[in-house]
Amino acid sequence: MKEKFKILVIEDEVKILNVIEAYLEKEGYEVYKAIDGTQGLNIFKDISPHLVILDLMLPGMSGENICKNIRSTSDIPIIMLTAKTNEKSKIEGFSLGADDYVTKPFSPRELIERVRVILRRSYRDKGPLSDIISFNNDELRIDIKKHEVTKNKKLVILTPNEYRILLILASNPGQIFSREQLVENVFGIDYDGFDRTIDTHIKNIRQKIEDNPKTPKYILTIYGMGYKFGG
Structure with missing residues (x-):
């Protein structure tokens, strides 16, 4: 089973x-929190996170110094949060090694999308996450590198969108995804179609991977909430 991304928020x-914690956890990330720089650096050294969300205006140790400290030992992605909106501050932030820069006030959903994009870009071809996701002694198997799904060792033909939906759910077993979340993950935040499109895709996926689509064991409907993977 694949490991969750660990995100440290300072x-x-x-x-x-x-x-921020609530939105990240809703997306299935493992979240660690710190309210000052010293605490943040200690947690960073203990857990080796996959990404850091770092406020620049911190008591005691500044966000800039924290960023320098992290960059002296690690190249993990860093997203800076700040109320400073001028171009000079942003340039300074990037020069310190920040991967992205979000100004306050900000939309939590926008921040989550930035997190998702940076993680995908940073760990797509490397990192601790497995290239294979499998369930029930390899009954259902997803090969991420090959973009292939097999059921009982037979290739399952999925459309690109069906594959993306299955991968999102199977990568986060037990986590409930609303239709809106699946739409954002699969089609992007600018998609202006109907979220009920997801229902059609789910139906098609079940026809292809479930022993009995009417009583599914992999993709489960959580009424009033969305879908989750139960494998």
């Missing part, structure tokens, strides 16, 4: 910290 405004 932010001294507790309300913002908790909102």
Whole structure:
């Protein structure tokens, strides 16, 4: 089973910290929190996160110094949060090694999308995540590198969108995804179609991977909420 991405959030405004945590956890990330630089660096050394979300305006140690400290030992992605909106501040942030720069106030959904894009870009061809996801003694198997799905060792032909939906769900077993979340993940945040399109794709996927599509064991409907993978 694939390992969850670990994300460290260093932010001294507790309300913002908790909102970021809630949105990240909803997406299935493993979240660690720190309210100052010293605590953040200690957690960073303990857990080796896959990505850091770092506020620049912190008490004690500044975000800039934290970024320098992290960059002295690691090239993991860093997203900077700040109320500074001028071009000079952004250039300084990137010069310190930041991968992205988000100004306050910000949309949590936009931040999550930036996290998703950076993680995909950074760990697509490397990293700790397995290239194979399998269930029930390889009954259902997803080869991420080859973009292939097999059921009982027989190739399952999926459309690109069906494959993306299956991969999202199977990569996060037990996590409930709303139709809106699946639409954003598969079609992008600018998609203006109907979220019920997801239902049609789910139906088609079940026809292809379930022993009995009417009583599925892999893609489960959570009424009033969305779908989850139950393999």
